Amino acid sequence: MKTIISPSILGGSFSNMEKTISELDQSKAEYIHFDVMDGDFVPNLTFGPKFISDLRFKSKKIFDVHLMVNRVGNFLDDYIDAGSDIITFHCEIDENINELINKIKEKKRKVGIAIKPKTPWEEVKKYLHHIDQIIIMTVEPGFGGQSFLNNQIEKIQNLSNYVKENNLNINIEIDGGINYETGKLCIQAGANVLVAGSFLFKQEDLIIATDKLDDFFNK
Ligand code: DX5
Ligand code: ZN
Secondary structure, three states: OOOEEEEEHHHOOHHHHHHHHHHHHHOOOOEEEEEEEEOOOOOOEOOOHHHHHHHHOOOOOEEEEEEEOOOHHHHHHHHHHOOOOEEEEEOOOOOOHHHHHHHHHHOOOEEEEEEOOOOOHHHHHHHHHHOOEEEEEOOOOOOOOOOOOHHHHHHHHHHHHHHHHOOOOOEEEEEOOOOHHHHHHHHHOOOOEEEEOHHHHOOOOHHHHHHHHHHHHOO
């Protein structure tokens, strides 16, 4: 199965985003990962829908939008109108998850659910038949550049076994601390999408770094 790379622009400087998005557009990555944070669900703030819509026309890649926010319902239409292709929200929020799933599907966008490291994957079992993607966080959400939590590998493996046994057509995306070594562990455990932020942006050339990571998992 193909491994999809989803570079997280959180790893780059916000002063440089137009360039970053056009570079990623030229790379082999299939997705671009946008981390939306509200300073409430997570202890950090990033950007909202306008940022995404302003960058939308700079790239034809799939915009993989990860909402680390409370009150998802309040702004959902704005994220859809901004041109998000996949919208993933967290299962730990205090909202009607089925309503959010249906709303995103009605607008013909792909829908994902993310889970924090301490949340068991079984919490989202009942939604798996209705969604396109699950994000397993391998760091506490909120910041790029943290170390990969090895204790999440078993969760990836168990979820992937369930997905296979039930013939579900769903992305298993891993987010946090991904590099060659940790990415390999995730793929071996059954993941098929890898988010990578600081690992790519700390290298000299973003396009070369992204293409090398893509090649490594798709040779
Ligand atoms: C963390 C974000 C991640 C982050 C990944 O809350 O969801 O997408 O940007 O960055 P790295 O790859 O540096 O862990
Ligand atoms: Zn993310």
